Amino acid sequence: MRSTFTNIEISKRSLFTQQAALQTTGHNIANANTRGFSRQVVHMVAARPIEAPGLMRSDVPGQMGQSVEFDAITRVREQFLDKQFYNESKGFGEWSVRRDTLEKLEAIINEPSETGIRKVLDGFWNAWQELSKQPDNLEARAVVKESALALTDAFNHAARQLKDLSADLTDNIDVKTSEVNSLLGQIKSLNHEIYRIETLGNNANDLRDQRDVLLDDLSKIINITSVEEEQGYTVRMGNVELVNGDTAVPFDLNMVNANYVVDGTGNLNSGELFGLMYSKNKLVVEYQNQLDSLVSTMANGINSVHKQGYTLKEPTELGQDFFVFVPQTTPPTSLSERMRVNTVITNNVENIAASKATYTDANGVLKVVRGNNELALQIAGIRNQKFNFDTSGIDKIILNGGTFDEFLRAVVGEIGVQTQEANRQANNQQILVEQIDARRQAVSGVSLDEEMANMIKFQHAYNAAARALTAADEVLDKIINGMGVVGR
Incomplete structure (x- = not known):
């Protein structure tokens, strides 16, 4: 019944x-x-x-x-879209950092502008040109001295800004490394909690969402792949296993340095952390090297000419090095930061050499022809002279066989092209990330x-x-x- x-x-x-x-x-x-x-x-x-x-x-x-x-x-939830998101997010993180660094480099170089290095350099050459018109005039020599001080100040300031940018990138690397370590620890804990709940026959939906959010954040900082296994996600960076179930490896600077290769062939090959390492070790170093090459070549070229002429001092004296470099310090500093005008010139402008002509007076004493402007014209003419720039310790010189102005233009052009490319790549990656996220939202x-x-x-x-x-x-x-x- x-x-x-x-x-x-x-x-x-x-x-x-x-x-x-x-x-x-x-x-x-x-x-x-x-x-x-x-x-x-x-x-x-x-x-x-x-x-x-x-x-x-x-x-x-x-x-x-x-x-x-x-x-x-x-x-x-669709895992295929999650994996696509991780792949595109790492590229967006890397190019965003590169774009930010290159924009800061553009601001440091500050060209073309009315206050950049090229403007100061033009003032230096013009001061020598004016000195050639009245080579025995102390006021004209004072202008040469002041323009030289302004030039060294400009190089010193740019070098310090590059050093500060490098230090800022180092701090950001420390922060991102700690953030990765924290995220890995949280993923490990959630793996354990989800496994405990689901072995009892329940679905830990909200905890799984929290874990996926952590992976979204992690994928922007470093390149990751994740595989879901019985005891939770196994997360890898290249061939390095970072999380396996309820076990996570410590993520520190030693691991970052061990897995970073500048050409992107290491296990750490994308994401914000790779972008920071590349910006610090490649972009900033490269432009610091270009600046040092310019400074070194300019100092050597001017010094070699300046020492061929005579000062206004009596008895007759040959000119000394116009530019000098202060001794290296700890931590090391760049050439452009150590460039100075020789103190013998800053203390007495009579020590600026402008003449290359001498004569012997009635007493048989060698005298300088004070009105001779041969050396001043020769130094002023250096602005149009082509140089093979100093390549010691530099992987790539942007321009060789050009004038100082052409070299600066090449540096500025290189930064502009790289910034434009980084901006394009970052925008493209952002669009891809947003498209994939929109598709995820349509599903989930x-x-x-x-x-x-x-x-x-x-x-x-x-x-x-x-x-x-x-x-x-x-x-x-x-x-x-x-x-x-x-x-x-």
Whole structure:
């Protein structure tokens, strides 16, 4: 015989299932703006049916349905899109850092402008040109001295700015390294917690979302791949295993240096951290080397000419080095930061050589022809002279066989091209990241319109189940209180 109470059980199961669906819908709506949240769905299945009792077989056609149940609450997530996001995010992180560094280098070089190195250099050559017009004039010599001081100050300042930029990149490398180590530790902890919960038969949906957000953040800093295994995600950087289940390796500067190769062939080959290392060890160093090459070649060229002429001093004296370099310090400093005007010139402008002509007076004493401007013109003419620039300790010289002005133009042009390329790459990567994230949101994101429709659907289902329960109650009331005469 069929049980009269079966309808109550069927309605109860339906109420519980629809209530779970309503609660899950409310959870989705509540987290509509939560970063990384994946919408969740209740997986409903028909309850296991039973057959009406019979000696040999049921005499009721088919099986008796036993309402509805839910066997899981799952999140909607597509791992393929996650892996695409990781691949594009690392490129965006790297090129964003490169673009930022190159823009700062452009600001340091500050060309073309009315206050950059080229303007100061032009003033230096013009001062020598003016000196050639009146080589024995002390005021004209003072202008040469001041223009030379302005030139060395400009080189010194640019070098210090490059050193500060390098120090800033070093600090950022430390910060990003610590951030990676923290993220790896959190992923390890979540692996352990998710494994513990899911071995009990539950789905740790919200914890999985938190772990995926951590991987999103990590993928922008370093290049990673992740594989989901029984005890959680296994995360690798190239061939280096960073996380395996509830185990994570310490991530420090030693690991960064051991896996970084400037051409990108190491295990660390993309992401913000690679971009910072490349910017510090390649971009900043390269332009510091170009500046040092310019300074070294200029100092040697001017000094060699200056020592061929005569000062205004008596007895007659040959000129000394016009530019000098102060001794190296600890930590080491660049040539352009150590460049100075010789103190014998800053202390007395008569020590500036401008003449190359001498004569012997009636007493047989060698005298300088003070009105001779041969050496001043020769130094002024250096501005149009082509040089083979100093390449010692430099991987690549931007320009060789050119004037100082052409060299500076080449440096500025190189920075401009690299900045333009970095800006293009960063913008392209940003577009790709945003497109993939939009596709992820289309799959996993919460649509309030859809959730409101679901809420109405589940609410009506719940109401219908409650009405069915009321009907079953009325049937039982009729059977118990309205049928038979027992108790009357």
